[in-house]
Amino acid sequence: MIKIEAFDPQYIGALFSISLATGHIGGDASHLYENSELMGLIYSAPYAALEPSLVQLALDETGPLGFVLGAVDTDAWENRLETEWWPLLRSVYADPGPVPQPEWTLDQRRVHMIHHPTPVPAEIKDRYPAHIHLNLMPHAQGVGIGSRLLDGWLEVIAAASPEGVHVGVNRQNSRALRFWAQQGFTELAPPLAQSARTVWMGRLLR
Structure with missing residues (x-):
């Protein structure tokens, strides 16, 4: 039986594990990184640390299978x-350089993101101020858990009443693109980002 529950700090390790297990076009990225924590440090751990009320988990008898998390005001979140x-992370991981280089490892590229995070395009944040990340272990995908996580998260943020919510999807992740389209998200095309690796998708909430 799959349960959707509020985040419990005892499962912080699962956020790291799931982030890595879904970090390569929705599949396992553990073979690509020397540092297994970088994906989680960028994409999931900050939410558990700074906004745990907006983190929910899908669990079965074996433990967490996936998570949903995000923020209702992306601009304020980036500032935070x-x-x-x-x-703190910059004090631990040295900046590999201001401009990504072709010979960099994926670890170096992730550390570059820590030192030089790219903000979400303003035209997306203005219309769709909230943002969401939803990750499921590969064996738990395609059976309706993602829809349950999304619905539960939207209920949690309803009181804040954001105008809309956006998500960034890897352009090569066709399964994720289909999922978000099925959930009412449409592809957005902000200037300067149309050829980027990330596809921005948004859904109006009011």
């Missing part, structure tokens, strides 16, 4: 990361 999250 800059003051409360990135500085």
Whole structure:
């Protein structure tokens, strides 16, 4: 039986594990990284640390299968990361350089993101201020758990009444693109980002 529950700090390790297990076009990225924590440090752990009320887990008898998390005001969230999250990580991981280089490892590229995070395009944040991340272990995908996680998260943020919510999807992840389209998200095309690796998708909430 699959349960959707509020985040419990005892499962912080699962956020790291799931982030890595879904970090390569929705599949396992563990063979690509020397540092198994980088994906979680960027994409899931900051939410557990700074906004745990907006983190929910899908669990069965074996433990967490996936998570959903995000923020209702992306602009404020990016500012908060800059003051409360990135500085500590920058003191631990040395900046590999201001401009990504072709010969960099994936670890170096992720550390570059810590030192030089790219903000979500303003035209997306203005219309769709909330953002969401939803990750499921590969064996738990395609059986309706993602829809349950999304519905539960939207209920949690309803009181904040954001105008809309956006998600960034890897352009090569066709399964994720189909999922978000089925959930009422449409592809957005902000200037300067149309050829990027990330496909921005949004859904109006009011």
